Amino acid sequence: MIMSLIIGGIAGWLAGLIMKGDGYGIIIDIVLGIVGGWLGGWLFGILNLHFGGTFGALFTSVVGAIILIAITRAIKK
DSSP: OHHHHHHHHHHHHHHHHHHTSSOOOHHHHHHHHHHHHHHHHHHHHHTTOOOOHHHHHHHHHHHHHHHHHHHHHHHHO
């Protein structure tokens, strides 16, 4: 549980840096990272791609968070 929060926070922060925006704040970044981990895992599962370990979870979460940020920015406009 705590590891998921840590990975989610790092993933959300990295996704925010990659997407170069104003940011959403640390709490929303953590939420985006955690939800992004679920979304990334689901999408990679559909594509039959599986990454193991902490770095795999981080990569999956970052990709999912980037997708979520892109979606939220598209909805805002």
